[in-house]
Amino acid sequence: MARVLNAHVKGALAERIRYYHELGIYDFYRREVMTTAPALPPASGSPAPTAEETTSRARARHAMDENVVQAAAEPDMIDPVQALKIIRQDLGDCTRCGLHKQGRKQIVFGVGNPRAELMFIGEAPGADEDQQGEPFVGRAGQLLNNMIKAMGLEREQVYIANIIKCRPPFNRTPEREECETCSPFLMRQIAVIAPKVVVALGAVAAKTLLSINSSMSDLRGRWYDFRGTKLAVTYHPAFLLRDPRQKKEAWKDLQMVMKELNLAPPTRGAE
Numbered sequence: 643m644a645r646v647l648n649a650h651v652k653g654a655l656a657e658r659i660r661y662y663h664e665l666g667i668y669d670f671y672r673r674e675v676m677t678t679a680p681a682l683p684p685a686s687g688s689p690a691p692t693a694e695e696t697t698s699r700a701r702a703r704h705a706m707d708e709n710v711v712q713a714a715a716e717p718d719m720i721d722p723v724q725a726l727k728i729i730r731q732d733l734g735d736c737t738r739c740g741l742h743k744q745g746r747k748q749i750v751f752g753v754g755n756p757r758a759e760l761m762f763i764g765e766a767p768g769a770d771e772d773q774q775g776e777p778f779v780g781r782a783g784q785l786l787n788n789m790i791k792a793m794g795l796e797r798e799q800v801y802i803a804n805i806i807k808c809r810p811p812f813n814r815t816p817e818r819e820e821c822e823t824c825s826p827f828l829m830r831q832i833a834v835i836a837p838k839v840v841v842a843l844g845a846v847a848a849k850t851l852l853s854i855n856s857s858m859s860d861l862r863g864r865w866y867d868f869r870g871t872k873l874a875v876t877y878h879p880a881f882l883l884r885d886p887r888q889k890k891e892a893w894k895d896l897q898m899v900m901k902e903l904n905l906a907p908p909t910r911g912a913e
Contacts, residue, residue, distance in 0.1 A: 736808070738824075739819060740820075745811050748772065750775055750807050750809070751775075752777060752831055753776050756801070757835070760800045760801075760837055761800065761802070761835060762800060762802045762803075762840075762841050763802075763803050764802070764803075764847055766816050767804060767808065768813055769813070772809035777804050785879040786843075789879065789896060791908070792908075794908050803828060804828075804847075805821055805847050805851075816846060837871060838903060840868055841873070842875045842876075843878045844877065844881060845857075858875070862891070863895070872902060874898060877892045
């Protein structure tokens with residue numbers, strides 16, 4: 643029997659699908675799980691996908707379909723802690739993309755205040771994050787902690803996540819399919835937390851969230867409307883470790899965020 647949705651859920655579902663379309667994600671039509679995925683003709687000059695790859699993609703698309711229905715109701719839950727637990731349970735020991743076979747030790751879901759007004763979103767877990775199961779715990783994480791403190795906040799007051807939740811081998815840049823497969827879970831997290839401001843850390847996070855292929859110099863220094871939430875772009879802490887000269891520019895970005903959130907930096911006596 644077909645599932646019947648009430649008017650409220652239908653409206654939320656339609657809004658969520660519209661939002662995903664703006665991100666360039668379109669494969670949200672409902673269908674039964676296929677035990678054997680149909681073969682697709684390869685693109686010109688490209689090898690045909692294996693049966694395992696085709697089945698994996700079909701499962702990922704089905705997971706997206708299920709996520710859209712589930713996400714429509716989650717923002718209305720009274721307890722964001724419970725809503726985030728549901729998202730984590732839905733994620734499971736994820737095998738939706740190839741990263742689970744490429745050396746990742748565990749899923750790095752996200753950490754922080756489920757009711758945070760400020761959310762930081764990075765690119766992907768690194769070696770330390772993969773080992774500990776928490777985002778931004780290595781050298782880049784230490785710098786991010788200092789950046790948060792400079793804003794007059796503590797790490798526990800914000801929420802921190804990544805575009806994808808598994809470490810790519812050798813910390814390579816996440817591939818488009820990996821981002822598209824993982825992003826529905828991140829979108830559900832953002833919807834539940836409902837921060838006042840999202841800060842995209844680095845080009846991968848900014849381009850994935852905004853579907854804009856621009857340079858960091860063009861992306862920084864302005865506000866974006868991210869489905870009713872203000873979004874700012876700044877440099878990834880790992881980049882700032884490689885080029886400390888850009889820390890002043892990153893501080894300008896954070897000051898813009900602080901002004902929006904009415905935050906004052908801590909006094910020297912409080913440090």
